[in-house]
């Protein structure tokens with residue numbers, strides 16, 4: 001089943017959380033000279049127009065990035081993400097939004113490489129075009145779960161893996177965590193970021209339990225919910241599990257999450273920052 005298109009959702013509140021964290025993680029990785037692998041199991045199209053019919057149909061970015069982009073009092077910890085988005089747009093208008101591959105490209109140095117998986121026949125075309133002149137990118141129209149495992153450990157033993165499935169299939173919840181558990185056995189020092197939607201709380205709790213029952217250590221969980229939990233309508237919140245986060249990420253999140261809640265949220269909104277498994 002491949003009906004999910006990220007173009008409908010680009011720049012929404014879930015992207016704000018996911019991409020602001022990805023930005024902080026990649027910025028941290030580039031502080032050391034030694035190169036690293038960036039592996040994106042579910043890459044999407046690479047870059048999105050907020051003017052096209054998809055983004056305009058849902059208007060989700062209007063409740064996400066559009067509410068933040070022009071603010072003057074952005075916390076220092078959220079600025080790298082906002083500056084990245086600004087660098088792609090003119091001063092006057094917000095019309096482009098980066099997908100995770102575009103965020104990785106922004107940080108790319110000649111010693112790094114990006115390994116991008118995508119299955120959708122249209123999005124793989126967009127992604128390939130986006131990566132056309134990016135020498136150190138490798139795009140593959142194949143299953144990202146298997147792709148991640150095939151690349152680990154990276155030759156220089158430094159890597160960031162983003163696992164960002166569409167969760168069209170309920171099995172994605174279990175499979176995504178299992179992939180990290182298997183990947184961790186091959187490469188325990190890598191940084192892994194797993195995105196999830198809050199649709200049914202029970203499914204998130206099962207993911208937490210799967211991690212707790214595994215050998216994975218040093219796991220941070222961050223969650224931002226726009227609304228109180230309910231199963232009556234779709235995604236009410238979003239979260240990330242981060243294995244081996246940069247040491248200062250937790251304190252950066254303590255600055256960013258209250259701000260995101262204040263700017264995007266309402267009186268039902270809430271967040272969580274929790275070291276689920278210690279080092």
Ligand SMILES: C[S@@+](CC[C@H](N)C(=O)[O-])C[C@H]1O[C@@H](n2cnc3c(N)ncnc32)[C@H](O)[C@@H]1O
Pocket residue numbers: 002004005006018040041042043044045046098099100101117118119120123142143144145164165166
């Ligand atoms: C949530 S989107 C990715 C968004 C992207 N990571 C970003 O942050 O900009 C999920 C993508 O996974 C693709 N996909 C679904 N199943 C896949 C699989 N098994 N392997 C690789 N890609 C897959 C979908 O076509 C979709 O484009």
